Amino acid sequence: MATRLRLLDDAAWVSVNDHRAAGASEVWPVADSFCACPLAWLAVEAFVDVGADGRRVDARVTGHCVSCGEAGTTPWLPVGRVTDDGFAVTTxxxxSRRTSPRSPCRGEP
Ligand SMILES: [Zn+2]
Known part of the structure; x- marks a missing residue:
């Protein structure tokens, strides 16, 4: 089963199989390496890349840590998984993933 990924509205949204799965202004707890905080609270500003590996959907995002203000681009982070019923967002x-997804895609013009 192919997973259809798109970035919408100037990369503010990730669309998975034509449903919005994740969006800018979400705050994600990120465990490693984004900034000096043991646990970064990452305010998502935009999605740089999104990719699927089977049912797994990952993305690289730009944003900043709400705690310390560090800003930048993340490595690949999990967004969620495609399920038989739709999409299950990572909670x-x-x-971060050590490997890139097999089928990354950038936003379409
Ligand atoms: Zn921080």
């Missing part, structure tokens, strides 16, 4: 602490 809880997100940890």
């Amino acid at each position: 809880g602490v997100r940890r």
